[in-house]
Amino acid sequence: MKKPLQTKVPVIPKKQTFAKVKTEHVINYEAICVFTAIGFFLDEDTYFKDEVCLKPGTVNTIDEDGFLIKSESYFQWHYSPRDISFEEALSEFSELFESIIDQQVGSKRVILPLSGGLDSRTQAVALNHLGKNVEAYSYSFENGYNEANISRQIANACGFSFEAYTIAEGYLWDKVKKLSSINQCYSEFTHPRQMAVAEELKSKGDVFSLGHWGDVLFDATTKEQLSIDDEVNLILKKIVKPGGLQLAKALWESWSLDGDFELYLRDRIKSLLSQINIENSSAKIRAFKSMYWAPRWTTVNLSVFENIHPITLPYYNDKMCQFICTIPEAYLEDRKLQIAYIKKRSKVLSKITWQEQKPFNLNNFQFNKSPYNxxxxxxxxxxxxxxxxxxxxxxxxxxxxxxxxxxxxxxxxxxxxxxxxxxxxxxxxxxxxxxxxxxxxxxxxxxxxxxxxxxxxxxxxxx
Structure with a gap:
């Protein structure tokens, strides 16, 4: 008889891990309704009642037949801000971020997807400071905003090689079947632009360095202290997709499920949120998003990158999550730490347009308001x-x-x-x-x- 398998799931896992539970093998219609409303499966939900997705930050015991025996948490999100100055926090972040990236990529040739935002720009600064061999690329929509123009400026300033791709109309249809097998239909198909250039990326580098989740960890989710009901309202506002509620309600009724879908979804969100032992609303909602949104939405299409080359994610690192739990919200809000880090390491990159604040950059984005813009x-x-x-x-x-x-x-x-x-x-x-x-x-x-x-x-x- 084989020994039970021990599976440790990272605080923010870069892939979904599934196990069986002993119940009837039937379609989980309630879970699918939630999926259609918000675009990802919630908590442990999967397409079937007898299959679960293992929770992040847990150690799981699984028997030889793949059934989950026990799941124990080894990490709890918390908010324990230390009495440190912003400069001290910046110094700690700089050292931690660069050490994580150095450990993750080593001497390998790094493939860096660049955007006009802050997460990949922060990575570019660190990789350049560490002297890594980087091949950068970006993509823009056909007949859309030339996002690659900003990315090219960042790559040139760092001395990285760079290639720009155009995401063409209708690229999905000759790739959709392969994409469905890669992500197992746990995410809708119109988001992973990387699928359009997968073949071209195979000839690049050794390992991806991906900037996912930096925008959540390094910003406030709200600047107000909210009641539990208002926290639920804010989460629902963020996760329920336009038109998603209409489809979910229609499916709920057509499948003759008990109760009201909106009440069902609200109760589930409130229950999950209530289990997070954090008083500060911003930190609490960040924890919620990191526990449920990152592993079940952001993580899903990482499989497309991993189908091309191995992937690394500095913001997903357990040590980064632990660090965030100890940093005052005032230092995280408005991307302060990332902006200060870029300015500290590279004044040139701080002067390049910030896409979300275009045409302004990291030094003058506060003027992105009338009449200046x-x-x-x-x-x-x-x-x-x-x-x-x-x-x-x-x-x-x-x-x-x-x-x-x-x-x-x-x-x-x-x-x-x-x-x-x-x-x-x-x-x-x-x-x-x-x-x-x-x-x-x-x-x-x-x-x-x-x-x-x-x-x-x-x-x-x-x-």
């Missing part, structure tokens, strides 16, 4: 308006490349309109979401439409 806003609006007259609208969102146009529409309908899928999803619901997207509000109904596509692939893969 009016010239840029007017010019940008004029550019997008003129672009629409060319017959090629300005692309701002992933789904616009996947769902707009005749070819995209035909590809989409082959997946969501078929008799096999109707055995899971009532055709009336499919019709309602599809026509609401086409005729009413594309932005609102792009998410539920993408969820239908995801569920159709899951049903096809499991039939």
């Amino acid at each position: 009016l010239p840029y806003r007017i010019n940008n609006k004029l550019y997008r308006t003129l672009k629409s007259f060319t017959g090629k609208p300005y692309i701002q969102r992933n789904w616009e490349l996947q769902f707009l146009g005749k070819d995209n529409d035909n590809n989409l309908k082959t997946y969501i309109y078929n008799d096999s899928f109707y055995s899971l999803i009532d055709k009336k619901i499919i019709d309602s979401i599809y026509h609401s997207f086409r005729e009413q509000d594309r932005v609102k109904f792009s998410h539920p439409l993408s969820m239908l596509l995801t569920l159709s692939l899951w049903q096809k893969n499991n039939s």
Whole structure:
């Protein structure tokens, strides 16, 4: 007889780990409703009642048949701010961040996806300071904002090699089946842009250094102290997707599930939040997001990167999570630590445009308000308006490349309109979401439409 297997799950795991539980093997319809509403499975939920996703920060005992025997927590998120100065916190972060990256990548050739934001820029600063061999790249949407322009400036300032890719219209359809096998349909398909350039990335470097979750750890989630009900409201506002609630409620009713879906979701969020022993609302919500959102949404599509090369994630590191728990919220809010670190190590990178605050940079973004930003806003609006007259609208969102146009529409309908899928999803619901997207509000109904596509692939893969 084999000994039970011990599985330790990191505080923020870079992959989902599943185990069986002894109950009936049936579809978990309630979990799927939540999935369609928020875009990720909540807590331990999976597609089936007899399978669970192991919780982060736990040690799990699993028997030889894959059944979960016991799960014990070894890490609890907390808020224990130390009485230290901002300069001391900055010094500690600098040393910790650079040591994590140095340990993770060693002498390997590093592949760095660059954006116009702060997380990958902070990594670029550290990698450059450590003298690592870096191959950077970025991508922009076809007929969209040239995000790669900012990334190229960052790479050039660091002396990294750089390549820019364009994410073309309709790239999803010849890759969607492979993507569904990689992420197991635990995330909708219109987000992982890296899938579009997977083949090109295979020839690069040895290991990815990915900047996921830095924006959550190094910012405030709220600047107010909230009641538990207001904390729940804020979380729901952040996680419930436009149109997602409408699809979830329709599925709940069509599957004749007990009670009211909105009350069910609210009660689950409140229950999970109440188990986090933190008084400070910002730290508490950050902990919630790190326990439930990161492992079940952000982590899912890391599998696409890992299918190309090994991955490293400095912000996911256990020591980084422990560090965050001891830093005063005042030092984390508004990205203060990351901005100060970039300014400390590289004045050149601090002067490059910050995409979220364009056209301003890390030294003057406080002027991104009227009247200082009016010239840029007017010019940008004029550019997008003129672009629409060319017959090629300005692309701002992933789904616009996947769902707009005749070819995209035909590809989409082959997946969501078929008799096999109707055995899971009532055709009336499919019709309602599809026509609401086409005729009413594309932005609102792009998410539920993408969820239908995801569920159709899951049903096809499991039939």
